[in-house]
Amino acid sequence: MKQRKPEMIRGARANVPVAASAMAYGSVLGVLAAQKGLSWLDMMYMNTAVFAGAAQFVMVDMWSNHMPIFEMTLAVMVINLRYLLIGASLDPLFSGRGLLHRMGMMHLVADENWAVTMTEQRNGSATTWFLFGGGVFLYLAWSSGTLIGLLGGGFITRPEDYALDFAFTAVFTALAVGLWRGKSDVLPWIVAGAAALLAHKFLPGKWYIVAGGLAGAISAMMGPCEIEEVEEVEDVPSY
Amino acid sequence: MFPAINPQVLIAVGLAACVTYSLRLGGLLLASRFPRSGRFRRGMDALPGALLFSLVLPSIAAEGVWGLMAAALTAIVVLRTRNTLAAMLCGMLVIFAVRKMGL
Structure with missing residues (x-):
């Protein structure tokens, strides 16, 4: 309060x-x-x-x-x-x-x-x-x-x-x-950027924002689970 | 001096507002049912950056090579100075100059 x-x-x-x-x-x-x-x-x-x-x-x-x-x-x-x-x-x-x-x-x-x-x-x-x-x-x-x-x-x-x-x-x-969180963001950002550019070219309106964001998040989910990556995630406060 | 709002406008904007608010609140309320660890968490942690990057990249690309230069300058300035406003102005300055000179 x-x-x-x-x-x-x-x-x-x-x-x-x-x-x-x-x-x-x-x-x-x-x-x-x-x-x-x-x-x-x-x-x-x-x-x-x-x-x-x-x-x-x-x-x-x-x-x-x-x-x-x-x-x-x-x-x-x-x-x-x-x-x-x-x-x-x-x-x-x-x-x-x-x-x-x-x-x-x-x-x-x-x-x-x-x-x-x-x-x-x-x-x-x-x-x-x-x-x-x-x-x-x-x-x-x-x-x-x-x-x-x-x-x-x-x-x-x-x-x-x-x-x-x-x-x-x-x-x-x-x-x-x-x-930008460093190494663990390389893959999600590349995937997100590629998906956004493709969606921007081929889909109408503003679908590219959601397409890129989701593609990036999914690639982070699918990606190899490196030990470093897990540590970096744990460094983020409040989780 | 006080204009009236057309009923059509009232409805159209009202619906847009309902949709937008439902998405905002809906995302927050749904998220509390998501798992808080493992792969899903990794995806959610990567989401903000990926979303912002997707938001800007097509607009940068639409400005061509100079758009990339403007974005790179913006990134360098914000990394060096941590000053978002200065970074924004530098990026805009590049685009302003390019358009002024008709490059």
């Missing part, structure tokens, strides 16, 4: 870099949304209710006077299937926590604060409040980014000229580097 506030603040501070990048590509989404005629209320409703960057990009792309409700829901499901895996990977962090706590915390879990929390858990100690504090901060940054883009859209008509669309890729590349 006492840890709640300091942990939330610590989580928010750890998320400053990813929040800056979320703001940058949030502004790209805002510009696209302005071109599709979304109001600021539509935008904030989506930011608050969905709170998932990649899915929101696709939703804005599909936005029209006659909303393709079924196709949109299906697309969002495919893009966000990775949250099933993200949620599962948070299980150790939530050990000993009740259902209500889990239900309250999970809405504000995005790629960004999840990745920061996983890194923190490897290096020291992360808590659910750390995750949540990051989520709240990210929500504020994401919302302001999208609104800046939406309302000041005339300003930057071509955000890709400023590489703002690459902010997402760049920040997640940096986060992926932080999650």
Whole structure:
């Protein structure tokens, strides 16, 4: 109980870099949304209710006077299937926590604060409040980014000229580097990368994220059980 | 100044929100039934990195050689400085410069 506030603040501070990048590509989404005629209320409703960057990009792309409700829901499901895996990977962090706590915390879990929390858990100690504090901060940054883009859209008509669309890729590349565990990751990452590139080429939409992630995890399961590898896994705190 | 939300938008975004939240919570709740050791655990431990790598690699590849250079620079900067923000800006700077020069 006492840890709640300091942990939330610590989580928010750890998320400053990813929040800056979320703001940058949030502004790209805002510009696209302005071109599709979304109001600021539509935008904030989506930011608050969905709170998932990649899915929101696709939703804005599909936005029209006659909303393709079924196709949109299906697309969002495919893009966000990775949250099933993200949620599962948070299980150790939530050990000993009740259902209500889990239900309250999970809405504000995005790629960004999840990745920061996983890194923190490897290096020291992360808590659910750390995750949540990051989520709240990210929500504020994401919302302001999208609104800046939406309302000041005339300003930057071509955000890709400023590489703002690459902010997402760049920040997640940096986060992926932080999650590298050394030798035991060589095989899973090669398999994941190959599967992602193949799925990106041959499957529609965003299947490649789940395809790569699952292929990498399965290869780690199937791989030879080296003694070193087991030790490395045991070094990870909180298991 | 207060815009109304179209009922279609209300439904479409509402459904998207339900799907997303169910996946988030569902993954967490299902995971507590998974085995906590052995091969399965190894797979789950490898998952976060594999997932992030899969998320970025196609976008890096889509930028071609310069995308790879930008990603490599981002990785080097974050390894040297542990500063995610600086690393991101370096990566973006490469892409910005390349597009500016029309390479």
